Amino acid sequence: MTRGTRRAGALGTALLAALLLVGCASGGSGGSGGDVLPSDQAVPTGTEGAAHFDDYALVTGEGSIDVQLWFDLRCPICQQFEEAAGEQIAGLVDDGTITYSLHPMNFLDRVSAGTYYSSRAGSALTCVAVEDPDALLDAMQVLYEAQPEEGTEGLTNTEINGVLEDGGIEGLGECVDEMPYTSWVQASNDAALAGIEGADVEAIQGTPTLIVNGTSYQGSVSDADAIIDFITSGGQS
Known part of the structure; x- marks a missing residue:
């Protein structure tokens, strides 16, 4: 898949997301049972490909506008955000307008019947960031589609x-x-719940949370025009 094949479709139901776009409310750390994850992992540090481990971010683009998104790949409201604005945001990465930092969370592991789906999907997305950085946004799209x-x-x-x-x-x-x-991914989740520096919110209370140049978006997750206007204005609209 090339970037040009990404779908952009606004959903029929406009969902207002007050209080930091709390579409999927975070209820704490992720794991909910099911011994399916490695038990002796060290949390990686440094930077590999697009993975900036110390910042808990998968980063693409080199634009002057700082765009950050906290998300859980199991969150249906995050999926709606991606379907509405994902292609246009990818275009802003490609044309050099924004630096896009993706912060994976896993609090919806608790609705995965013990399989830790959010953690596993987040790890898979990080695999892409490390090994095939140019495919990061395409990988996020197809994971949301599935x-x-x-x-x-x-x-x-x-x-x-x-x-x-x-x-x-x-x-x-x-x-x-x-x-x-x-x-x-678990460490990224815990860091987001503990506090966010340089933003107008103290911590992440739900996903998706979009922060542009330190200002959180308070509009509809399915209003592509509003999302893109907010981003391109540097968080001012």
């Missing part, structure tokens, strides 16, 4: 890799299967 319903076990690691391969993102099967970044 988003499982809350309360189900979600996709297996093999199925997650299949989704990526179907989107043209190949060669990551071993990384996806070994889940080397689940501890980092």
Whole structure:
């Protein structure tokens, strides 16, 4: 998949998200049972590819406008945000307007029937950031397109890799299967709940939370025009 094939479609129902776009409310740390994650992982540090581990961010673009998004790949409201504005945001990355920092969270592990889907999907996205940085936003799109319903076990690691391969993102099967970044996704989640520096919010209370140059977006997650206007104005509109 190339960036140009990304879909941009505003959903029919406009969902107002007051209080930091609290579409999927965070209720604490992620894990909810099910011994499926590596138990002895160290949290990685430094920078590899697009993964800025110390900042708990997957970063793409080099524009002057600082755009940051906190999300959980299991969150249906995050999916709506991606469907509404993902392609246009990717265009702002490509044309050099923004630096886009993605902060994965995993608090919806608790609705994954013990399989830690948010952590595993977040680790898979981080695999892409490390090994194929140019495909980061395409990977996020296809993972949202394949988003499982809350309360189900979600996709297996093999199925997650299949989704990526179907989107043209190949060669990551071993990384996806070994889940080397689940501890980092948990650390990213915990850091977001503990506090955000340089923003008009103290901490992340739900996802998606969009912050542009330190200002949080308070509008509809499905209003692409409002989202893009907020971003291109540097958080002023």
